[in-house]
Amino acid sequence: MAITLDGTNGVTTPSLTADTTTLVVDETNNRVGVGTATPLNELDVNGSIRISQDGGVIGNGDEKIKFDETGQTIQFQTADTERMRIDSTGNLLVGTTDSDPSNNGASGAEGVSIKDGNTIRLARSGGGCIIANRMDSDGDIINFRKNGSAVGSIQAEQGVSINVNSGQDGSLSRAGTIKFRWGDVAFYPNVDNSYDLGLNVRRFDDIYATNGTIQTSDRNEKQDIEELSEAEQRVAVAAKALLRKFRWKSAVAEKGDDARIHFGIIAQDLQAAFEAEGLDAGRYAMFISSTWWETQTDVPAVEEELDEEGNVVVEAKEAYTRTDTYHTAEEAPEGATERTRLGVRYPELLAFIIGAL
Numbered sequence: 431m432a433i434t435l436d437g438t439n440g441v442t443t444p445s446l447t448a449d450t451t452t453l454v455v456d457e458t459n460n461r462v463g464v465g466t467a468t469p470l471n472e473l474d475v476n477g478s479i480r481i482s483q484d485g486g487v488i489g490n491g492d493e494k495i496k497f498d499e500t501g502q503t504i505q506f507q508t509a510d511t512e513r514m515r516i517d518s519t520g521n522l523l524v525g526t527t528d529s530d531p532s533n534n535g536a537s538g539a540e541g542v543s544i545k546d547g548n549t550i551r552l553a554r555s556g557g558g559c560i561i562a563n564r565m566d567s568d569g570d571i572i573n574f575r576k577n578g579s580a581v582g583s584i585q586a587e588q589g590v591s592i593n594v595n596s597g598q599d600g601s602l603s604r605a606g607t608i609k610f611r612w613g614d615v616a617f618y619p620n621v622d623n624s625y626d627l628g629l630n631v632r633r634f635d636d637i638y639a640t641n642g643t644i645q646t647s648d649r650n651e652k653q654d655i656e657e658l659s660e661a662e663q664r665v666a667v668a669a670k671a672l673l674r675k676f677r678w679k680s681a682v683a684e685k686g687d688d689a690r691i692h693f694g695i696i697a698q699d700l701q702a703a704f705e706a707e708g709l710d711a712g713r714y715a716m717f718i719s720s721t722w723w724e725t726q727t728d729v730p731a732v733e734e735e736l737d738e739e740g741n742v743v744v745e746a747k748e749a750y751t752r753t754d755t756y757h758t759a760e761e762a763p764e765g766a767t768e769r770t771r772l773g774v775r776y777p778e779l780l781a782f783i784i785g786a787l
Contacts, residue, residue: 521545526553578741630720630771631755645777658785661707666786668703669695669779695779697772716782718773723762727752 454463463469465476496505502518514524521529526541531553542552552559562571564586574582592602601620602610608620619625628634649655658666672695681689697717704711711717734746756762 520547575742578736580742580745630773631722631724631769658782661709662782663786665703665707665709666783668706669700670783670786672696672699672703694776695774697774700774700779701772714778714782716775716778718775719770720773721768721770723756723759723766723768725754725756725763725766727754 452465454461454467454469456463456469459469461469461472461474463474463476466474496507497503504516505512506514512527514522515527516522517529519529522544523529524542526539526543528539528541529543529545530551531539531541531543532551540553540555542550545551564571568586570583571586572584573580592600599611599613601608601612609625611618611620673693674696675691675693676696677689677691700717701711704714704717712719729750729752731749732744732747734742735744737743756766759768
């Protein structure tokens with residue numbers, strides 16, 4: 431049996447038929463329908479529910495939305511446990527009742543808050559606070575913007591990570607292995623005598639320092655200690671005469687006649703001096719020869735894209751040619767160009783020349 435209350439033309443008396451159904455009590459299925467003649471649940475409302483400022487609950491069993499008695503907090507619960515709330519100041523809190531879990535050391539403050547409608551703050555005990563998963567190629571994971579323009583990013587690139595501990599020391603890792611560390615007084619490699627600063631194709635320009643570099647010279651770490659041979663002495667004397675003044679091509683291209691004059695040796699001349707005495711320059715650490723492979727890729731221009739509010743979503747970029755480098759012939763793709771650059775370790779070269787004086 432169904433009892434229908436009909437609001438047509440102001441009539442509120444019970445009726446079994448109506449043009450507009452406002453309330454149905456289904457005695458057979460123990461259901462009540464509001465705005466529907468066929469309620470599917472114990473209470474089926476086809477429309478909105480209004481709850482007074484004294485509080486109330488919307489939900490089924492242990493899963494519900496709860497309004498407190500003063501109307502200051504909306505709570506969302508599952509399994510009779512609060513999962514999220516909106517507090518009286520408009521803060522959205524997930525897994526916490528603390529509006530600023532990032533500023534509370536207590537484990538009970540774990541969770542995430544969107545505080546004051548514009549700041550995300552979070553805390554977690556015994557695990558990572560933010561986990562971001564880029565599904566495809568290496569590239570941006572987090573983008574930073576100022577006034578809608580990109581100012582920086584954190585990228586995924588071959589498993590590189592930065593770690594900082596509570597003592598303000600930190601480390602740089604790759605593929606889960608720590609490569610470099612820093613502390614109060616030094617930045618240093620994690621493994622002794624294993625890493626270089628710079629590459630043959632990624633060089634530093636100038637190094638500013640209060641003191642010169644320090645090289646290990648302990649007798650206990652050396653072997654095959656000998657005086658220079660006669661042939662080596664002749665190369666050293668020849669090298670002294672090979673010192674030249676010069677200007678860098680890159681500096682002249684940038685500064686023109688203002689490019690400064692440098693003084694040193696031409697690596698090819700030093701190599702030839704060794705060869706003239708039947709010696710291989712590559713056997714001596716003062717002489718360096720580095721080889722790598724390059725490919726050139728034309729990257730098209732990117733037009734600026736804005737969102738509906740006028741913020742920059744994609745920053746405009748001009749077309750350019752990207753140079754990719756490979757350290758071995760095996761990893762270089764077909765068609766890559768082989769490059770070689772010669773170099774000199776001047777402390778060893780000068781010690782070599784002085785040894786023949």
